[in-house]
Amino acid sequence: xxxxxYRVTWTLLHMLISALHFIECxxxxxxxxxxxxxxxxxxxxxxxxxRYVKLFDKVPSHLVVIVGNESISxxxxxxxxxxxxxxxxxxxxxxxHHGNLxxxxxxxxxxxxxVTKGHLDNIIWGKKxxxxxxxxxxxxxxxxxxxxxxxxxxxxxxxxxxxxVQLARSICQSAISGQxxxxxxxxxxxxxxxxxxxxxxxxxxxxxxGDVCSTYGFLPWQIRVTExxxxxxxxxxxxxxxxxxxMRYGKCAQRFGK
Amino acid sequence: xxxHCAVYFxxxxxxxxxxxxxxxxxxxxxxxxxxxxDSTLSWIQLLCVKIIKNGRVPKHVAFIMDGNRRxxxxxxxxxxxxxxxxxxxxxxxxxxxxxxxxxxxxxxxxSIENFKRSQEEVDALMELSxxxxxxxxxxxxxxxxxxxxxxxxxxxxxxxxxxxKLIAQAMILTKDNNKTFLNVAFAYTxxxxxxxxxxxxxxxxxxxALRVSDVTQKLLSSCMYTSTSPDPELLIRTxxxxxxxxxxxxxxxxxxxxxxxxxxxxxxxxxxxxxxxxFQRSYAQLVPVCQADEMANGSCSExxxxxxxxxxxxxLATLEELSHAIS
Numbered sequence: 331x332x333x334x335x336y337r338v339t340w341t342l343l344h345m346l347i348s349a350l351h352f353i354e355c356x357x358x359x360x361x362x363x364x365x366x367x368x369x370x371x372x373x374x375x376x377x378x379x380x381r382y383v384k385l386f387d388k389v390p391s392h393l394v395v396i397v398g399n400e401s402i403s404x405x406x407x408x409x410x411x412x413x414x415x416x417x418x419x420x421x422x423x424x425x426x427h428h429g430n431l432x433x434x435x436x437x438x439x440x441x442x443x444x445v446t447k448g449h450l451d452n453i454i455w456g457k458k459x460x461x462x463x464x465x466x467x468x469x470x471x472x473x474x475x476x477x478x479x480x481x482x483x484x485x486x487x488x489x490x491x492x493x494x495v496q497l498a499r500s501i502c503q504s505a506i507s508g509q510x511x512x513x514x515x516x517x518x519x520x521x522x523x524x525x526x527x528x529x530x531x532x533x534x535x536x537x538x539x540g541d542v543c544s545t546y547g548f549l550p551w552q553i554r555v556t557e558x559x560x561x562x563x564x565x566x567x568x569x570x571x572x573x574x575x576x577m578r579y580g581k582c583a584q585r586f587g588k
Numbered sequence: 589x590x591x592h593c594a595v596y597f598x599x600x601x602x603x604x605x606x607x608x609x610x611x612x613x614x615x616x617x618x619x620x621x622x623x624x625x626d627s628t629l630s631w632i633q634l635l636c637v638k639i640i641k642n643g644r645v646p647k648h649v650a651f652i653m654d655g656n657r658r659x660x661x662x663x664x665x666x667x668x669x670x671x672x673x674x675x676x677x678x679x680x681x682x683x684x685x686x687x688x689x690x691x692x693x694x695x696x697x698x699s700i701e702n703f704k705r706s707q708e709e710v711d712a713l714m715e716l717s718x719x720x721x722x723x724x725x726x727x728x729x730x731x732x733x734x735x736x737x738x739x740x741x742x743x744x745x746x747x748x749x750x751x752x753k754l755i756a757q758a759m760i761l762t763k764d765n766n767k768t769f770l771n772v773a774f775a776y777t778x779x780x781x782x783x784x785x786x787x788x789x790x791x792x793x794x795x796x797a798l799r800v801s802d803v804t805q806k807l808l809s810s811c812m813y814t815s816t817s818p819d820p821e822l823l824i825r826t827x828x829x830x831x832x833x834x835x836x837x838x839x840x841x842x843x844x845x846x847x848x849x850x851x852x853x854x855x856x857x858x859x860x861x862x863x864x865x866x867f868q869r870s871y872a873q874l875v876p877v878c879q880a881d882e883m884a885n886g887s888c889s890e891x892x893x894x895x896x897x898x899x900x901x902x903x904l905a906t907l908e909e910l911s912h913a914i915s
Contacts, residue, residue: 340642347865399873427877487880490841491805495886498786498808502793502800512791517783542870545832546877547841554779554834558845 351541355562362566375569379416382573386580390534392421394556395564396548398540402431403565408441410564413572414480415452421481421530423456427546429486435459438484456483457529483530490549497523524551532556535579539564628680629687633857637687640861643868646821648692648769649685650836650843653678655827655851662851667709673853684857686768688864694771694820696835700746700780714748717774721754728761735767741813742776743784749913756910763904771817778837785811788899797895804886810896814839822867824860826852842878844870 383389393414395407407424414422424431424438431438439461443450455461459482497520504510525531532552538544538560545553559575561567629637653674660670678695685693698717703710724731724738731738740755747755755774788811792798798807809815819839825832828849832840846863848855 336639337642339639343639343865344643344868347869399876427880487877488884491808491838491881492884494782494786495803495805495808498789499800499803501786501790502798502803505790505794506800510790512787512794515783515787515790517779520783520786521779540873542873543845543847543866544843544870544874544877545841545845547881550837550841551779551782553832553837554777555831558830558832558847 358562362568365568365570375413376416379413379569379573380418383417383576386577388580389418389576390579391419392423392531392533392535393419394423394425394533394536394548396536396538396546397424397426397431397564398538398542398544398546400539400563400565402426402434404434404437404441405445406564406567407438408445410567410572411442411453411480411482412445413569415478417572417576418478420479421483421533423483423485423530423533425485425546425548427487427548429488432484432486435461435484438482442482452479454479454481456481459484481530483528485549487547489528490547490551493524493527493549494520494551497527520551528552535559535575537561537564537575628683629857634687636861637684637857640864640868641689643864644871645689645864646844646867647690648694648818648820648822649690650694650696650820650823650840651678651681652696652823652825652833652835653852653855654825654829654833656853658827659851659853670853677853677855681855681860682770684860688860691767692769692771692817692820694741694773694814694817694836696773696776696833698742698774698776699834700743700775700777701834703746703775714751718748718751718754721751721758724758725754725761731762732765735765736762737765737767737769738762739769739771739816740774741771741781742774743780744775744910746775752910753913756907760904760907760911769817771814773835776813777834778832779834781813782808782838784813785809792895792899797898798891802889802892802895804888804892806885806888807892807896809838809885811899812838815896815900819843821871822846822863824848824863826850826855826859842874842881844874 395410397407411422426432442453446453501510501515501523505512528549530552532554533556536545536548536553536556536558538546538558540563541560543558543560545558557579559578561571561575656670656674657667658670659673660667663670682693698713702713738758740759744752744755785808789798789803789807793800793803814836819841820836820843823832823836823840823843823845825846826848828847830847832845844867846866848859848863850856850859
């Protein structure tokens, strides 16, 4: 009897939370619609962002978007990438543990060319992407060096623990051929080798999309000091949301164990 | 009724852990505290615990207890006082975990990075842990009675030799207990853990115990310091910081992470319950991630299981040796 009473209360509690959550979502989407109406009279996004980020104490050099369980909106991801260029962020990585993003890399490419209206000169596709091999790194056009480059990477579950397993295997090979001894292996060697493999700095900021806060298996080695912030959804993300997240990051102080 | 039995569990252990970093607490008062103190929950909190327990409760929770020193600063008291409040909080929290039916808890007590703190602070912390480990060993009967298994995860070789010895003795003493598990990350960072796992695997290949093809995710997992524990289902970090700070990076790939915007000494049962509610709402969505992670584990050859057994045995032998070392 008492047991079932607790159970009922538990169910009610979760229903209540779900209801509140639903109301919150509706409220957010209504506000977004209102903002969109406003947006027409705002100035150019690019200038707006680059002016605004100057007010922050720090801007990440590597931003990660962890898509989580959400369906992928390529257009919104492309928008975020373009805003990163404006904010002076040099690396953006997209992570989806299902591997769908990796499979549909061309979609992201298409969305990016649409959003940038074909000006993809500023974008460097990471070592691991398929586009990397297709596009030559000729960042300079007519001798003019473009101001800001953005390195785009796409990762899936296997790039996390899997990369460390691969690395362990290759070190084992080297050990067999006598190039390295197990006693010499340390954190720094592994870090250097993984850096060389991935060609990215450790991310400073990760945006987790959706309600569930988890790393979803994103690169365990690289997230030592990454700040994790939650984004309700990457669908219809607005410049304002993006700047608010960067602002929150800009205020974080790191102590490095001290 | 059952509640009372459960609460009884680890007061001693808890207090010992608490006191690891606890700077100025007199021994007699500690002992008093450990045995007189009862559950700190009010009836309304107890009621809420009973309600929340109707849903899924994580079996293993990891904590990053952050904010002791900021708490001290905020309240204009000495750092020492901040730590002491923090440790009291850990005792309470472990009790709450037991009330909720959480049987395994891992806490981040001391990071390798913490060695960078001032020499006096590090020395004081070491001196204190020395005392508390000794105290713990004196009260072994209670540990055995309550089935508490204590494991210290981290690179023990970075610690003073006599502390290594005490840790080894405590771990060996409780190794067969299986009711509740308390893991203390001490001289630990996740990167160091992953690096030593790779090192163990490579030395296995060097010795001819393993082949390159045996190296899988599962094998690496079994070489981590946490090889005997299931991955934590929930990670709680206090103080509003939103980083993992080199803690359990390998193990939390499909855990629910809860960042509580409260300094550790101010952490309350309500924060813990909120974290568990969040876990209950997230859990189902994380199951596919866990499954995908498990799929990537790879096969486990007979050679690698032999290797794993050997590794576990050699680690135990190292502990045995440490525990008998003359210091």
